[in-house]
Amino acid sequence: MKKLIDKLKKERHLEQSEWTDLIEHRTPELADYLFEQAREIRHAHYGHDIYIRGLIEFTNYCRNDCFYCGIQRSNTHICRYRLSEDTILDCCRSGYELGFRTFVLQGGEDAYYTDERMVHLIREIKSLFPDCALTLSIGEKSEDSYRKFYEAGADRYLLRHETFNHEHYSRLHPAELSAAERQNCLWNLKKIGYQVGTGFMVGSPWQTATNLAEDMLFIEKLQPHMVGIGPFIPHHDTIFAGETAGTLELTLFMLGLLRLMLPKVLLPATTALGTIHPHGRELGILAGANVVMPNLSPRDNRKQYALYDNKIATGEEAAEGKEKLVQQMEAIGYHVVTARGDSLMSADHLPK
Ligand code: SAM
Numbered sequence: 001m002k003k004l005i006d007k008l009k010k011e012r013h014l015e016q017s018e019w020t021d022l023i024e025h026r027t028p029e030l031a032d033y034l035f036e037q038a039r040e041i042r043h044a045h046y047g048h049d050i051y052i053r054g055l056i057e058f059t060n061y062c063r064n065d066c067f068y069c070g071i072q073r074s075n076t077h078i079c080r081y082r083l084s085e086d087t088i089l090d091c092c093r094s095g096y097e098l099g100f101r102t103f104v105l106q107g108g109e110d111a112y113y114t115d116e117r118m119v120h121l122i123r124e125i126k127s128l129f130p131d132c133a134l135t136l137s138i139g140e141k142s143e144d145s146y147r148k149f150y151e152a153g154a155d156r157y158l159l160r161h162e163t164f165n166h167e168h169y170s171r172l173h174p175a176e177l178s179a180a181e182r183q184n185c186l187w188n189l190k191k192i193g194y195q196v197g198t199g200f201m202v203g204s205p206w207q208t209a210t211n212l213a214e215d216m217l218f219i220e221k222l223q224p225h226m227v228g229i230g231p232f233i234p235h236h237d238t239i240f241a242g243e244t245a246g247t248l249e250l251t252l253f254m255l256g257l258l259r260l261m262l263p264k265v266l267l268p269a270t271t272a273l274g275t276i277h278p279h280g281r282e283l284g285i286l287a288g289a290n291v292v293m294p295n296l297s298p299r300d301n302r303k304q305y306a307l308y309d310n311k312i313a314t315g316e317e318a319a320e321g322k323e324k325l326v327q328q329m330e331a332i333g334y335h336v337v338t339a340r341g342d343s344l345m346s347a348d349h350l351p352k
Contacts, residue, residue: 001030008260009037013220019213023253031253038259038288045264046290048334051341052325053102053135053268054095054296054318057305058083062108064139065174068204070235070306071108077237081304082112083297085121089128091296091318096129098322099338103129104158104293106137113138115145119152126153133340135197140181143188150192157189160199160228164218165211172204186222195343197226197266202254203246204232212254220261225343226291227258227265230272233308248277252287259288264344266291275312282332291341292329294321 004022008014014022059082060071071078083091092103103125107113113121118138125134136149137158146157161182163169169179189196200215201207219227231246251273258267268291269284277283281292295302296318303311316324326336 001025001027002033005030005034005037005260008257009041012261012263014216014261016210016213016217019216019257020209022257023209023212023250026253031249031256034253034256034260035287038256039286041259041263042288042290045344049290049337049339049341050285050329050334051102051266051291051339052100052322052336053104053291053293053341054091054098054100055104055106055271055293056083056088056091057106057295057297057301058088059107059110059113060301060305061110061112063111064109064177066177067172067174068201068232068235068238068240068308070237070308072238075237078306079304081301082107082110083301085117085124087298088121089124091298092125092129092132094318095296096132098319099336100296101131101338101340102133102135102156103296104135104137106158109139115141115148118145119148122149122152122154131340133342137197140177140185143192146185146189146194147192150194154194156195156197156225158197158199158226158228159185159189160197160201161186161215161218163200163204163207163211164214168204168206168211171206183218186224190222190224195225196222197228198222198224199226199228199230201232201246202229202251203244205240205243207232216257216261219258223262223345225266225345226268227262228268228270229254229258230270231276233272233275233310235306235308245276248273248280248283251276252283255284255287255289262345266341266343268293271295271312272308275308275310282328285329285334286332292325292336294318294325
C-alpha cells in the first residue's frame with residue numbers, strides 16, 4: 001500500500017481500483033506514512049501558516065430537506081433565525097479587528113435572501129473591507145445568480161458535492177435534489193471565475209470505499225481550489241438519528257490523500273472534525289490541512305445553526321476563541337496568519 005502512496009505523491013493520480021484498495025486496506029502505520037508525506041508537501045507550498053476564515057452562519061432557514069441535515073426544512077423542532085445585514089457587518093467588523101481577512105457567509109437556502117439582498121450585502125462587505133476575500137456558501141443557485149454575486153464582488157464559493165455517486169446521493173436527499181445538478185453548479189461556478197470549494201461527508205450512511213474513490217476522481221477532474229471534508233454526524237431530529245458517525249481516523253486519512261492529490265489545495269480542518277474529537281482540528285492540520293474556520297456568528301445563534309448533534313459552539317467571544325486557536329496551533333508548531341489566504345492553485349484567480 002505504501003507504493004500507492006508513493007505513486008499518488010509522484011503522479012497525483014490513482015485509478016479507481018487503487019483508491020478503493022488504499023482506503024479499504026489502510027492501517028495506522030500507513031496513515032502515519034501518509035501524514036508525513038502530506039505534511040512535507042503542505043510545508044513546501046504553505047509553510048507552517050494556518051489561514052483562518054471568519055465563518056458567519058447568517059441564516060438557518062432552508063428550503064431543502066437533505067436527510068442528514070439538522071436545519072432541513074421539515075425540522076420543526078429548531079428555532080429559526082436570520083441575521084440582519086447590520087448584524088452581519090458587525091460580525092465582519094469584529095472579525096477584521098481580530099485579523100480575519102476572509103469572511104465566509106454560510107446559510108440555508110433562505111428565500112428572504114433574494115439575489116438583490118445578497119448583491120447588496122456582498123457590495124457592502126467588499127466596500128467596507130476591500131482587502132478581504134468573501135466566500136459564499138449558500139447552496140444551489142442558477143448560473144445567472146452566481147454571476148451576479150461574482151460581479152458584486154464575491155471571490156469564492158463553497159458547495160460540497162456531498163457524494164459523487166448518483167445512487168448514493170439519492171439515498172441522502174429527497175427526489176428534487178440530484179447529484180447531477182449539484183455538480184453542474186460547481187462547473188458553473190468554475191466557469192464564472194470563482195475560487196471554488198467542494199467536498200464530501202466522510203462516513204455518511206451507506207458510503208463505501210468505492211464511493212470515496214469516486215469522490216476523489218471527481219475532485220481530480222474538477223481541480224477545486226478548496227476541499228472541505230468532515231465526518232457525517234447524526235442529528236437527533238433526522239431520519240439518520242440512529243446512524244453511526246463517520247470516524248476521525250478515516251477523515252484524517254482522506255485529508256492526507258487530498259493533500260497528496262492536490263498539493264496546493266486549501267484544506268480546512270473542519271468544525272465537524274473538532275466536534276468528534278477534542279483535538280480533531282489539530283490532528284487535521286497534522287494530516288495536511290492548512291485552514292481553520294472559526295465562528296464569528298453572534299454567540300446566541302451558534303447553537304441554532306445545528307447541522308448535527310453536539311456541534312462545537314462554545315460561549316466564547318470571537319476574540320477569546322481566536323486567542324485559543326492561536327495557542328492550539330502554536331502548540332503543534334503552526335502559526336495563524338493575517339492574510340486573505342488565496343489558493344496557490346492558479347494565479348489568475350488572485351485578487352480581482
Ligand atoms: N446550504 C448550503 C449548501 O447546501 O451548501 C450551505 C449550508 S450546508 C448546511 C453546509 C454543509 O453542512 C453541507 O455541505 C454538509 O456537508 C454539511 N452537513 C450538513 N449536515 C451534516 C451532518 N449531519 N453531518 C456532517 N455534516 C453535515
